Amino acid sequence: MKSKQQTKVISEAMLDxxxxxxxxxxxxGMSSLADFFVICSGRSKAQVQAICDNVEEKLEENKVxxxxxxxxxxxxxxxxxxxxxxxxxxxAEEREFYNLERLWINGENAEYINPPIKTATI
Numbered sequence: 001m002k003s004k005q006q007t008k009v010i011s012e013a014m015l016d017x018x019x020x021x022x023x024x025x026x027x028x029g030m031s032s033l034a035d036f037f038v039i040c041s042g043r044s045k046a047q048v049q050a051i052c053d054n055v056e057e058k059l060e061e062n063k064v065x066x067x068x069x070x071x072x073x074x075x076x077x078x079x080x081x082x083x084x085x086x087x088x089x090x091x092a093e094e095r096e097f098y099n100l101e102r103l104w105i106n107g108e109n110a111e112y113i114n115p116p117i118k119t120a121t122i
Contacts, residue, residue, distance in 0.1 A: 001062050001063070001064055003035045003036055003084040003085060004036075006036075006059070006062075006064055006082060006084065006085050007024045007036050007038055007085060009058050009059065009062055009064075010038045010055050010058070010059070010085065010087055011024060011038060012058070013051070013054045013055040013057070013058040013059075014038070014040045014051050014054070014055060014089070016054055017042075017047065017050045017051040017054045018042075018047065019040035019041065019042060019051045019089070020040060020041045020042070020043070020092075021039075021040060021041050021095075022038070022039070022040040023037075023038070023039045023040070023101055024036060024037070024038050024039075025037040025038075025039070025100075025101065033086055034081070034083070034084055034085055034086040035084045035085070036084065036085045036086070037085075037086050037087075037088060037100065038085060038086075038087045038088070039087075039088045039089075039090070039095070039100055039101065040088075040089055040090070041089075041090050041091065041092050041095045042089060042090070042091055042092075043091070043092065044075075044091070045074070045075030045076070045091070046075070048075045048076070048078055048089050048090070048091055049072060049075050049078070051078075051089050052069075052072055052078045052080065052089050055080060055087055055089070056069075056080065059080075059082065064082055065082065065083075066080050066081065066082055067081045067082060067083055068080070068081040069081075075091070076090070076091050076093075076094045077089070077090050077091070077094045077095075077098070088100060
């Protein structure tokens with residue numbers, strides 16, 4: 001499954017669990033970490049974990065391997081790495097504090113999913 005298709009599966013899985021402010025950032029050629037970041041917020045530890053569980057389930061159904069998962073037990077900032085995609089699931093306070101979008105975009109080329117999908121080409 002191609003990276004762009006993965007971002008769609010991930011975003012839909014986030015929406016299924018009421019993930020908020022979902023952003024897809026295209027960082028192809030800017031970082032050796034990944035081609036895309038998919039970022040969303042949850043309102044509680046339980047919701048952050050539920051979003052993560054659903055993303056993992058949907059990726060597994062699509063035969064996408066998750067190479068690494070960090071932060072799940074704390075439920076404040078969970079990171080999933082598929083190799084091409086870095087998935088960041090934050091609680092609202094952590095997301096506001098770290099503000100990953102600010103680090104990767106200049107504020108004009110992002111595309112939101114909820115409200116509508118936000119995909120940024122950097």
